Amino acid sequence: MDTALPTLPGPSPVSPVSRLSRIDDADYPHAVEPLAEVVGGALLAPLVGGGEVRYANLDYAASAPALAEVADYLAEILPYYASVHRGAGYASQVSTSLYENARSTVRSFVGARADDAVVFTRNTTDALNLLARCLPRTGEVLYLDLEHHANLLPWQARPHRSVVAADTLEETVERVRLALADGTVALLAVTGASNVTGEVLPVAELAALAHAHGARIAVDAAQLAPHRRIDMAGDGAGQADIDYLAFSGHKLYAPFGAGVLVGRPDWLDAGAPYLAGGGAVKDVRLDSATWATGPARHEAGSPNVLGAATLAKAAQVLAGLNPTAWDLHELQLRSALIAGLTAVDGVKVHTLFADHAGGAPGDVTGGGTIGVVNFSVAGHDAGLAAAYLSAEHGVGVRDGRFCAHPVLRRLGLPSGSLRASFGVGSRLEDVRRLVAGVEALVSGGLGGDYRVDAGRWVPAHDPRPFPAWAPNTPGTAGAAPCAADV
Structure with missing residues (x-):
């Protein structure tokens, strides 16, 4: 694949007001089209006012x-699906x-x-709970106090300390150094990139x-892995032995x-098996067991x-992307989104660190950002704004506290904010649609009535149909308490 792409150009010298009304393709040429095809990229979303538009997925x-390639691969391998490891049958051997x-x-x-x-x-939360044991x-x-709950709650059952991040990455790293200095810390647990603001932490320096x-x-690479190349061993990207x-x-x-935990085997082999059951053992007696080592120790039951x-x-497809194109696509989408949002009166984009943009776009050793933008609209509840953007503009964003409550309190947003996030299937038109929707909300207000249903804002009169196979039971909108906080 040709990697001779131009250096990322800066935004054209257009005033913020004019940029609001026209986020030009020419300004962000590497963000116009998706970098890879995703399933649902052409999905049509019905609007409460009638008609339908292509769903702008910014969540x-x-x-x-x-990924479309992943869906095709699934269709190819599904006929061979069978129980693994101890089956003599052909399908079992293929699945193994x-x-x-x-x-x-x-x-x-x-x-x-x-x-x-x-x-x-099962996921990142499961992986970190496994490691905690x-x-x-x-x-x-x-x-740090910046962690997603998945990288905060598992550690609270054992001796632990937290570091309150400073207003800059540089000072935050210094605070971590001071906290480590007494030699009592066995494990430093940090996020690779904030799920709230998209800011990348200096992982190599912290390691x-x-x-x-x-x-x-x-x-915790839940957000970092889908956006940046990671080199645990430090052979390429400069990261020092994660x-x-x-x-x-x-x-x-x-x-x-599915999720994954990758790392040094000694602690994992010495730790208590995460699940007690078949596959995790070498031998079993009625009142005792000899446990396996290696991954099997923690993968009891049918995997x-x-x-x-x-x-x-999916990892293989991402690894095959042109890294320069990947960086440019994401950085231009983020630049266009921030330029458009900040041009709207009353919209504020939230960040954690004053020096967060210090790294190159593809650099996970420190600084830089991924495709996550956090913002609020003055005078508008985040949940209501998100419901409006979906119902009246076909734009999907996330609202709430994103399973990172200390971070939202730190940002002065204890009741939550809005988060737009994108990836390889995103396009500039998605950004344009979101900015236009926010501008319409600020200038013209809601286009209809909304009510709270099971803790979530929904249109008071919602004619939008669900697919025939997807039951829409009244009162279930947002019923899962963490649904608004992911």
Whole structure:
């Protein structure tokens, strides 16, 4: 694939007001079309006012759509699906090969060491809870106040400390260094990129600090892995021996609820098995068991074969993308979105660090951002604004506290905000639609009446049909408490 792409051009010298009314293709040429085809990219969404429009999916950070190549691969392998590891049948042997080779693909995707364990889990939360059960008995866990709940709650059952981030990355790293200095920390647990604001943390620098003070580092890469190349071993991107890495298939353009924990095997082999059951043992007596080592120790029961296989296929597709094109596509989408939103009166884009843009777009060693933008609209409840954008403009964004409540309090947004997120299937038209919808909300207000149903804003009179196979039970909108907080 040709990598001779031009350097990212700066935005054209157009005033913010004119940029609001026209986010020109010429200004952001690498963001006009999707970088890869996703399932549902042409999905039509009905509007409360009648008619339908192409759904502008700007909620990738919650769950990304499946890559078309992944869907095609699933159709190809599904006839061979069978129980793995102990079956003599042909389909079982093929499925076993799929499952075990998925480990190698994932290991290569994240640049892991040859002896690193690759344990398949349900998601990032599951992976980090697994790791929490395998930590040595001595030593504390240190984490930042910026973490998603998946990288905060699992550590609270053991000795732990938190570091309050500063207004700059530089000062935040210094605070981590001071917290590590007494040598009592066994594990530094940090996010690779904020799921709230998209800011990338200096993982390499934090890893070097942890190791210099006798600690290991675990990185929550749920948001980082779908947007940036990761090199755990430090052979390419400059990252210094990330000890443990966790991420989710559903954010990596793969369906079926699989996740993965990759990392050094010694703690995992010494830790209590995550699940007690078949496959995790070497031998069982009526009152005792001899447990396996390696990934099997923590993968009791029938594994999610299709989830692991599709996760690996998605990783393979992303690894094959032109890195320069990937960076330019994402950075131009983000630049266009921020330029458009900040041109609207009363809209504020929220960030954590004053120096967050210090790194190159594809650099995960420090600075930079991914395709996540957090914003609020003065005078408009975030949940109501999100419902309006969906019902009247066919734009999907996320609202709430994003399972990162301390971060929202830190930003002065205790009741929540709006988050637009995008990825390889996004296009400039999605950004244009969101900006136009926000501008219409600010200038003209709501186009209809809205009410709260089960804690979520919905149109008071909603004629939009669900597909015939998707029941729309009254009172279930937003019924899951964390649905607004993901």
